[in-house]
Structure formats: structure tokens, C-alpha cells
Amino acid sequence: MSNVVITDSGLGGLSVVAPLVEKIGNSSLHPHKIIFVNALPDTHHGYNTMPDTETKINMFNRVLYGIEKQFKPDMIAIACNTLSAIADRTSFARSHDRKLMNIIDLAIRYGRQRVFDLTGIHNKYVVFATETTIDNHSYEQRLKTIGVASSDIISVPCPGLASQIELNYRSTDTDSLVKKCVSKASQNLHSVKKPVYVILGCTHYGYVADLFTAEFNRLGINNTIFVNPNHYMVEEICQRLSINPAKQTEQRKGLVSVHIYSRCKILPEEITSVSKLIEPISKQTADALRNYELRPNLF
Structure with missing residues (x-):
């Protein structure tokens, strides 16, 4: 066994x-x-x-x-x-x-093998994660090792989102926090025509992937490709x-x-x-x- x-x-x-x-x-x-x-x-x-x-x-x-x-x-x-x-x-x-x-190592390995177009110059990589993950530059460092430029990585901490998802994944508070996180990321994406890889860098975020997708679409950012390491x-x-x-x-x-x-x-x-x-x-x-x-x- x-x-x-x-x-x-x-x-x-x-x-x-x-x-x-x-x-x-x-x-x-x-x-x-x-x-x-x-x-x-x-x-x-x-x-x-x-x-x-x-x-x-x-x-x-x-x-x-x-x-x-x-x-x-x-x-x-x-x-x-x-x-x-x-x-x-x-x-x-x-x-x-x-x-x-x-799980972070798996996200980068599988992402590189199956999802990321590393030949594309200035493709964007958005990382939504907790404060600890962002503060440790965990995704940023690994993305750089596979050839992604620092200027193409947008790291967005989402304080309190994981806890709120656990309490009530369909609450107005959860929806508000997702919108706040996407808003931060979107400030540098409205003029981007190339693919935007969105990494859900917290296992909780997969529960509300539909909320992230809907908010990007509402903001007119439709060139996103989601990566769920789960x-x-x-x-x-x-x-x-x-x-x-x-x-x-x-x-x-x-x-x-x-x-x-x-x-x-x-x-x-x-x-x-x-x-x-x-x-x-x-x-x-x-x-x-x-x-x-x-x-x-x-x-």
C-alpha cells in the first residue's frame, strides 16, 4: 500500500x-x-x-x-x-x-513543457499568490531561470483571499478581493496584445478560478491563459x-x-x-x- x-x-x-x-x-x-x-x-x-x-x-x-x-x-x-x-x-x-x-516547482516545470511560449518576446506572466509566496520571490526567481524577463512578471499579493475562500467562496467579500487583485494586475495589461499567463499561485485560488476569469473579461483583457498548478x-x-x-x-x-x-x-x-x-x-x-x-x- x-x-x-x-x-x-x-x-x-x-x-x-x-x-x-x-x-x-x-x-x-x-x-x-x-x-x-x-x-x-x-x-x-x-x-x-x-x-x-x-x-x-x-x-x-x-x-x-x-x-x-x-x-x-x-x-x-x-x-x-x-x-x-x-x-x-x-x-x-x-x-x-x-x-x-x-507545487511551485511543478507549476514551472509543467508550465514550461505545456503552456508557456518562451519564444514570445514580452509575453506577460501574472502571479497571484499570498504575501509569503510573493515576498520570497518564489515564482519570479523560477520564471527567470527559464528565460522570462523580470519586466514581464507581474506579482500580485492577495492578502486575506485564501481565508475568505475557506469561509465562503461565494461571498461578496471573496468577489471583492478577487476584483481588487485583478485590478492591480490589470494596470499594466490593457495595452498588451501578447499572451498573458495567469498563474494561480495559491491552491485556494483554483476554487474561484471562474471569478478571476470573469473579472479579466469584464476589464476587457481577453488574452489570458490560466495556469492552475493544482x-x-x-x-x-x-x-x-x-x-x-x-x-x-x-x-x-x-x-x-x-x-x-x-x-x-x-x-x-x-x-x-x-x-x-x-x-x-x-x-x-x-x-x-x-x-x-x-x-x-x-x-
Whole structure:
């Protein structure tokens, strides 16, 4: 049995878990255990509110060692851009590098292979992400290594958006925050005729990709090409588990189990909001969220 842990500083990573559970359940002849670990240390205080980068690194290092101790996983997929931005600076990463999968690295690798036209001069790359991801220049540095000029990268932090999506993905507050983020990005795009690659650099943002698309269109910016790294992580995990969703067999739901753990209490409104988003994809994952295990000694 393969033992895969997916972790995120919140519930955005369940947008990876849900399609993964379905693909495995439909395609695998071997049992797999999918574990989701909420890396949030406190219900009301996330990584983006921590005082400095060193505090974030130390906390996530504790999370990774806690995961290793409690679950002994074959693979740890960091389905969180905020945590991926600091993961390589943890002592755990230095000693367990082959076990870790980083969503930012996947975004750039798959984007380069399948989406980005790197021969196009002055194509634009818009990165929507949390403050931590932007402040660490995580996407900017990686885009530059594949030949993108700094002047063609527009990095837009979206404070509070991930939390608001968890609370109510269809609230006026969520819609307002998306519009505010797109407005910031659009200031340099109205005269651009070349492709604009829009990277949803937070796993939560995939839940409201339609809001981002609608706002760009409302502003008359119709040359956008969206990149959702969540899809790439699902595909990469399937590849590593030797699962081919294209060769679907009769559904065998007993071959995949999903378990969700959190050190802190997940708010009822967060469970309601996110379960509505993932249930159409995977009822099994939505049920696991509603019945998550609160484990104070998780890390």
C-alpha cells in the first residue's frame, strides 16, 4: 500500500486531494492511503501572519517532522505555495529531499513543457499568490531561470483571499478581493496584445478560478491563459504511483482511503464552504473533511 501525505496551510490542498482520490479509485488495482494534514498551527493565525520568515520555516519544519513521525509516508506533497516557498530552507528538506514534492516547482516545470511560449518576446506572466509566496520571490526567481524577463512578471499579493475562500467562496467579500487583485494586475495589461499567463499561485485560488476569469473579461483583457498548478500536482502524484487515469477500470472505491487530520479546530463554516466545492468531485473526500480527526499533538 502506498502512503501519500498531502499538506497545506489550510484547506486549499483538498482541491488536490479530491481529484486524486477519484483518479486512484477509478484507475488503480492497488490500495493507496491518502492522508491530508492541515499544517495550520492555530485556527486564527496562519503562516502569513507570523512575524518573520524564520518563524515560518521553524514551524513548517515541525510539521514535516511530525508528518514523518506519525504517518511514515512514501511521499509528502506540499500542496501549498506559501509552504513550498520556504520548504527548501527546512532541515527536513535537506535530509528528505526525495520524499518531498513542491507545487511551485511543478507549476514551472509543467508550465514550461505545456503552456508557456518562451519564444514570445514580452509575453506577460501574472502571479497571484499570498504575501509569503510573493515576498520570497518564489515564482519570479523560477520564471527567470527559464528565460522570462523580470519586466514581464507581474506579482500580485492577495492578502486575506485564501481565508475568505475557506469561509465562503461565494461571498461578496471573496468577489471583492478577487476584483481588487485583478485590478492591480490589470494596470499594466490593457495595452498588451501578447499572451498573458495567469498563474494561480495559491491552491485556494483554483476554487474561484471562474471569478478571476470573469473579472479579466469584464476589464476587457481577453488574452489570458490560466495556469492552475493544482492540476499538475494531481498528475505528478498519479505518475509516481504509476496510475493512468486514461485507462479507467470498473470503480473500486475500496482501494483508496482518505483521512484528514488537523492540529487546530477547523471552523464549521470552513467545512461547509470547502465541502460544497469538493463534493461534486469526490464525495469520499468531502465526507472525510466533515469527519476530520482533531489531533493536538500532530506536530
